[in-house]
Amino acid sequence: MISRQEVEHVARLARLRFEExxxxxxxxxxxxxxxxxxxxxxxxxxxxxxxxxxxxxxxxLRADEPVPGLSQEEATxxxxxxxxxxxxxxxxx
Amino acid sequence: MSAGPAxxxxxxxxxxxxxxxxxxxxxxIGLEIHVQLSTRTKMFCGCEVTxxxxxxxxxxxxxxxxxxxxxxxNEKAVEYATRxxxxxxxxxxxxxxxxxxxxxxxxxxxxxxxxxxxxPLGVGGHLDVERDDGSILRVGITRVHLEEDAGKLVHAxxxxxxxxGADYSLVDFNRGGTPLVEIVSEPDISTPDEARACVMQLRxxxxxxxxxxxxxxxxxxxxxANVSVRRxxxxxxxxxxxKNMNSFRFLQRGLEAExxxxxxxxxxxxxxxxxTVHFDPATGTVSTLRSKEEAHDYRYFPEPDLPPIELADxxxxxVRASLPELPAARKERLMAQYGLSSKEAGLLxxxxxxxxxxxxxxxxxxxxxxxxxxxxxDFSAHLNAAGLEVAxxxxxxxxxxxxxxxxSRGTLSGKMAKEVFEAMAGTGKPAGExxxxxxxxxxxxxxxxxxxxVRLVAAxxxxxxxxxxxxxxVLGFFVGxxxxxxxxxxxxxxxxxxxxxHLGGPGG
Numbered sequence: 149m150i151s152r153q154e155v156e157h158v159a160r161l162a163r164l165r166f167e168e169x170x171x172x173x174x175x176x177x178x179x180x181x182x183x184x185x186x187x188x189x190x191x192x193x194x195x196x197x198x199x200x201x202x203x204x205x206x207x208x209l210r211a212d213e214p215v216p217g218l219s220q221e222e223a224t225x226x227x228x229x230x231x232x233x234x235x236x237x238x239x240x241x
Numbered sequence: 242m243s244a245g246p247a248x249x250x251x252x253x254x255x256x257x258x259x260x261x262x263x264x265x266x267x268x269x270i271g272l273e274i275h276v277q278l279s280t281r282t283k284m285f286c287g288c289e290v291t292x293x294x295x296x297x298x299x300x301x302x303x304x305x306x307x308x309x310x311x312x313x314x315n316e317k318a319v320e321y322a323t324r325x326x327x328x329x330x331x332x333x334x335x336x337x338x339x340x341x342x343x344x345x346x347x348x349x350x351x352x353x354x355x356x357x358x359x360x361p362l363g364v365g366g367h368l369d370v371e372r373d374d375g376s377i378l379r380v381g382i383t384r385v386h387l388e389e390d391a392g393k394l395v396h397a398x399x400x401x402x403x404x405x406g407a408d409y410s411l412v413d414f415n416r417g418g419t420p421l422v423e424i425v426s427e428p429d430i431s432t433p434d435e436a437r438a439c440v441m442q443l444r445x446x447x448x449x450x451x452x453x454x455x456x457x458x459x460x461x462x463x464x465x466a467n468v469s470v471r472r473x474x475x476x477x478x479x480x481x482x483x484k485n486m487n488s489f490r491f492l493q494r495g496l497e498a499e500x501x502x503x504x505x506x507x508x509x510x511x512x513x514x515x516x517t518v519h520f521d522p523a524t525g526t527v528s529t530l531r532s533k534e535e536a537h538d539y540r541y542f543p544e545p546d547l548p549p550i551e552l553a554d555x556x557x558x559x560v561r562a563s564l565p566e567l568p569a570a571r572k573e574r575l576m577a578q579y580g581l582s583s584k585e586a587g588l589l590x591x592x593x594x595x596x597x598x599x600x601x602x603x604x605x606x607x608x609x610x611x612x613x614x615x616x617x618x619d620f621s622a623h624l625n626a627a628g629l630e631v632a633x634x635x636x637x638x639x640x641x642x643x644x645x646x647x648x649s650r651g652t653l654s655g656k657m658a659k660e661v662f663e664a665m666a667g668t669g670k671p672a673g674e675x676x677x678x679x680x681x682x683x684x685x686x687x688x689x690x691x692x693x694x695v696r697l698v699a700a701x702x703x704x705x706x707x708x709x710x711x712x713x714x715v716l717g718f719f720v721g722x723x724x725x726x727x728x729x730x731x732x733x734x735x736x737x738x739x740x741x742x743h744l745g746g747p748g749g
Contacts, residue, residue, distance in 0.1 A: 161538055163345055200338050200543035208548045212280050212317035215287030217301030223414070224297055233296040234395070234411035237347040 149179045268500045269469050269477055270436050271428035272380075274443060275421050276453045277390065277461040278321045283418035284389040285312030285355065285547075290420075292459060296413035304389075304418035306350030311546055314339075318387060318420035319362075319550060321452035323560045325422050326363025326385040328450055328567055336551045337362045339387075339544040347412055348391040356423075358541040361386035362552075368426075368446070369569055370439045371587055380439050381427030392417035422452075428467065428477070433496035437489050440464050442568070442591070449565055449593050457488050464492055469513070470503045478503070479513040483527070486520055495520030498527045571596060579609045585617060594631035595621070598638055605642035608649065615641060619659060623666045635669035636662070644672040651732045657681050681730070687739070690723070690731055694739045697722050708744050716740060 155175050159166055166174065217223075220233045229236035282289055286303035302310045326333055340358035366382035393416050398408030424443065430436050444455045444462055455462040469480035483499050486492040498520060503513055518527045566574070572590035575581050581589070589596040595616065603612040620641065624634060644661060647653045653661060653676065664675045675681070697719060698705050708715040716737070723736045 157538075161343075161540070201545065201548055203548065205548035206551050208313060209316035209319065209550075210287070210313040212282050212315050213287065214282050214289045215301075217286075217288045217299060218305075220295065220297045223300045223305060231397075231411055233298075234413050235297075235347075237410050237412055239407055239409050240347065240394075240396075 150175060150182055265472060266470050266500075266504050267473050268431055268433075268496075269428045269471065269480075270430040270432075270496065271383075271467040272424075272426040272430065272436060272439060273465040273467070274424045274426075274440065275390075275463040275465075276325065276424065276447055276455065277463075278318050278420040278422060279451075279453050279461075280315055280317045280321065280420055282315055284315055284318055284387070284420040286418060288418065291415055294415055296411075296415060299415045300417070304350075305414055306352075312355065312544075314547060314550065315420060319552075320560060321420070321450075322362050322385065322387045322422045323552065323557065324450045324452055324564060325424070325447060326366065327557070327561050328446055328564060329363070329366035329368055329382045329385060329424070331363030331366035331382060331385050333363055333552055333557050334360055336360065336549050338549045339547045340541045341544050342388075342539045342541055344539055346391070347410060348394050348417070350392070350414065350417065354389060354391065355544055355547070356388035356541075357386035362550075368439065368442060370435065370442045371591070372438055373434060375584060375587070378429070378435055378439070380429045383425040383427055384423075385425075386423050388421050388423055390416050390419035390421050428469075433493045433500070436466060436496055437493045440492060441489060445568060445591050445593070449567065451565075460487065463487070466492070466496060466499075468496060468499050468503070468518075470500055470507065478507075479515050481513065481516055481518045481529075483518050483520060491520060491522050494522070494525060495527065498525060502527055568593075575599075579603065579613070581609075581613055585613055588617060589613075592631075598631050601638040602641055602645075605638060606645040606649075608645065611645055611648075615645065615662075619662050623662075627666070634666070636665050640665060640671050647672055647676065651735070652676070653681065654733075687735060690727075690735055691739055691743075693723055693726050693731075694719075694736070694743050697726070698740075698743045705744055716744075719744070 152171065152175055155171055155178060158178075159171075224230045224233060224235060227235045277290075280290060283304055286301050288299045288301050288304055291299050303312055323333060337357065338360050339355050341353040342356045342358075343353045345352050361384040363385035364383065366385065368380050368382060370378045370380055372378055392412050392414040395411040395413070396407035397411055426439070430439060440462075444457075447453050447462070448455050453461055457463070464486055466483045466486070467480045468483055469478040471478040481499065481503070483495050486495045499518055506513060514529075516529050518529050520527050568590040572583075572586045575586035575589055575596070576583060579586075589599050598620070599612060599616040602616060603609045606612050620634075620636065623629075623636065624631065627634075641662075644653075644658055644665065647661075648655060648658045661672050661675050661679075661681065664670070664679070665672055668675070670678075701719070701722070704715050704718055708719075719740050720733070720736055723731050723740070724733075
């Protein structure tokens with residue numbers, strides 16, 4: 149079972165802020181999800197290498213050759229606030 | 242629910258005292274060094290790596306972290322990282338993979354940095370560092386791994402341009418995605434001096450590998466340090482992470498300030514909190530940035546978009562064979578081949594251009610001892626005084642060889658040569674021209690000197706007779722007379738020979 153403290157910690161890492169009643173609801177919900185996934189732990193995986201990639205590919209490399217990217221206008225065009233070609237972000241606390 | 246702000250970092254100033262390593266305390270220091278690779282393009286996309294360009298002009302959907310894009314690894318960056326790992330005597334992983342390091346910061350558009358975690362490219366190396374007293378400190382290298390750089394933040398508004406007073410920040414992603422090699426050392430370092438020597442040595446090494454500009458001021462070499470203090474013999478104390486010291490001087494001063502802060506805190510009964518500490522060169526103080534506990538929960542997981550890299554033995558051996566002679570090997574060779582002292586060889590090996598200069602001069606001038614004395618003496622002093630790199634000096638190898646030739650042929654005395662050298666360094670003119678202009682140059686023309694000697698012997702029959710009867714020191718009188726006539730420019734050895742011949746030896 150996931151602890152209240154763990155729920156708060158994960159929320160903080162995700163920059164999510166919850167009200168008390170939301171935390172009370174989320175704790176058992178998250179616990180049930182974790183228990184469901186935990187079924188995998190019942191499998192005997194001894195002697196197996198951990199899988200990092202599901203696709204049998206390796207060494208996909210690119211030559212060190214420049215290719216054109218975006219213009220400054222294109223790059224910043226979707227930014228909600230732009231100043232002198234740079235993205236404006238709120239004050240960093 | 243709503244998005245909340247990051248936990249505010251606790252800013253706390255701390256005074257600096259004198260030097261580090263106060264009575265009964267020792268510091269334990271490990272380094273994390275980031276080297277920006279000098280590839281043409283970024284780590285995972287084809288944008289050019291640039292410096293000082295207008296903001297957001299070398300960016301693309303990959304390095305801006307747009308949805309649905311695929312990173313592809315730059316093969317040159319893998320080769321460069323392998324060079325660094327091999328030069329540090331690391332074991333190269335047969336199979337290496339990338340991980341996502343998750344955290345939120347506005348300079349990181351994907352909200353994760355592609356880095357490496359438990360399968361880094363290289364592990365278990367070492368670097369031999371020469372301390373100021375010439376002794377060697379072997380610093381273990383825990384790991385060498387590849388990752389991508391973040392973008393650049395400019396804090397706007399407020400009074401200081403610093404993060405705490407800023408109203409908002411501006412983000413430029415030109416640097417985002419630049420290939421970085423992170424080098425992590427073991428905590429084998431005990432003083433700020435050793436830390437500085439270690440980073441300098443590492444900089445020289447990486448520079449010689451030709452894989453980075455290694456410029457601390459421009460940020461292509463960046464250094465963080467993990468620092469703790471303890472009573473000798475005690476287990477490790479709690480460490481803090483001292484961030485981004487962008488010059489050798491700041492590295493040293495930052496470490497001194499942080500060590501002093503920790504000792505003062507412990508002595509007054511406080512606990513050290515594991516956190517990130519920022520050195521402010523303007524005030525010479527350190528302050529804490531943000532809670533490390535939170536910041537270090539990075540939830541690494543394998544980067545699914547980048548297939549593993551398996552480095553074939555043949556590739557690794559090809560890279561190993563392409564390495565230039567490294568400082569440690571060069572030092573050994575300079576001692577064996579030229580009979581230089583450990584100190585001389587160390588100085589020449591640590592500075593590749595200076596070492597090349599010496600070897601070029603020794604070959605051109607033919608005299609190893611004299612070449613070493615000049616390169617480490619007058620030539621190095623001239624570079625230091627003028628603030629020049631070897632390649633910027635007007636006194637090229639060929640020109641210094643010409644000067645040494647004038648000395649070995651007897652045209653110039655050692656003392657005159659120093660005078661000519663200074664003029665060469667100051668004016669950029671070759672030695673011959675300066676000798677001609679100044680009317681310098683020893684008279685080594687036997688005919689010219691012989692005429693003077695004959696005349697002086699004839700004019701001083703008394704002293705000449707005394708010499709013939711065995712008063713050896715009368716020779717000095719005649720040498721003095723010749724020097725007076727030639728304004729000190731006669732070749733002393735030749736004068737001696739000619740005088741003896743014309744005076745006739747004692748009893749002769």
